């Protein structure tokens with residue numbers, strides 16, 4: 001039996017921004033449940049929900065203060081259970097985002113830990129007499145002084161997100177207990193937040209400085225040797241439960257490091273940011289990453305494919321705002337080898353939001369950047385520009401359901417600003433338009449369901465010719481040729497090398513039929529999918 005996730009497409013829901021069910025301006029479980037039919041019709045197989053546990057929300061839930069409850073903003077445990085039940089009834093799996101690396105400083109474990117040096121929970125976190133030079137990923141020192149006990153605690157992210165000490169077996173046990181709780185509630189797996197951060201180097205040596213990148217090289221605070229046994233223990237624990245899935249967030253530019261986190265007795269898959277988060281559009285870069293992954297990964301290892309998330313600008317905005325290009329990116333994501341993760345709203349081409357008012361900024365990373373700029377005597381304008389650069393609010397605006405008040409997200413003003421451009425782009429507009437972004441996603445998702453090779457096939461070849469990426473996916477039943485012309489010129493391709501027999505056009509982003517013959521013309525910025533016999 002093939003693991004279900006190998007043929008699944010996931011959809012990331014940024015919880016506060018998907019659908020408000022009770023009119024308080026914050027997305028919630030009642031809201032998501034009411035949109036399950038939409039998701040089913042879209043054709044996704046699994047949902048990744050960002051953290052829904054009680055949290056002071058310094059980092060919107062990635063600062064958990066209680067691991068076995070639902071944050072009241074998102075509903076009750078009954079709402080959660082009803083949601084899981086309804087999702088499962090529609091054949092939609094649900095994975096929960098779990099933050100094992102750190103807790104909120106409000107968590108009672110930390111409250112106890114900081115109360116005294118002798119408290120049994122002291123060793124649950126990382127305390128030192130002196131800080132070293134390690135920097136927080138949100139900027140500034142990663143160490144915060146605690147006056148009462150005259151020591152510093154370590155935080156890789158905001159100072160309100162305190163790192164747990166995974167060298168302590170009690171911490172591990174407590175977290176296994178948390179996983180058990182949610183698995184028994186019926187979640188189908190976890191997205192493990194910054195999972196390569198769990199271990200830090202116990203020498204606490206200073207990190208070197210990377211002169212080229214002009215930033216600290218995080219040599220000693222992530223990807224430490226001791227991490228792999230922990231990964232295996234987590235994987236073995238979770239996989240005691242049948243059919244559960246683990247995706248790890250591993251921020252590493254080095255594929256050889258990334259590769260070590262997934263496979264037998266490890267995580268099922270890990271995110272590859274090298275493809276997902278490329279800045280300006282560059283089809284060669286995308287191609288090279290696909291090709292390199294093919295080389296470096298073991299044949300049994302499955303990559304992931306994503307181009308947007310709650311931590312980055314949406315790909316349509318990042319890549320210049322062009323709809324045709326966004327369709328090409330979608331086609332690549334849903335036909336290349338890997339488990340795809342669609343970010344909510346990308347299926348309708350939602351755009352980024354950038355603010356001109358610092359008072360409207362919500363993201364801790366953006367706010368922190370602003371503060372640091374002001375502290376170093378930069379002007380407000382400069383600080384705002386830097387903050388916008390860093391802010392992840394860009395992609396966190398409310399899902400655009402229709403053109404009515406608050407884009408159909410809520411009856412009231414939402415927790416985060418709705419950009420003025422948002423009203424034009426919405427689900428309602430696109431639902432009955434065959435040429436819309438939404439219809440294109442639906443067609444692609446349907447193809448993936450019908451054609452096994454798109455989920456499980458290997459590449460027969462994978463090429464890049466002057467901005468046109470093409471590949472054949474093949475399994476025992478069929479061969480599918482995907483041609484993605486990212487260039488602004490039309491190109492021709494002789495498909496005789498791919499197919500001996502006749503071909504059938506399964507999809508094009510620009511036309512409805514294709515003339516016969518081996519020489520196929522691909523229009524500028526066109527995505528085309530052809531099928532032939534093996």
Ligand code: TEU
Nearest residue numbers: 059062099137157193194251311312392
């Ligand atoms: O992100 C980890 C992470 O590496 C981010 O800091 C990322 O580098 C940055 O956002 C890029 O702009 C995870 C979560 O996805 C993120 O939302 C959390 O803020 C972070 O962990 C801390 O829990």
Ligand code: CA
Nearest residue numbers: 020022026028
């Ligand atoms: Ca709500």
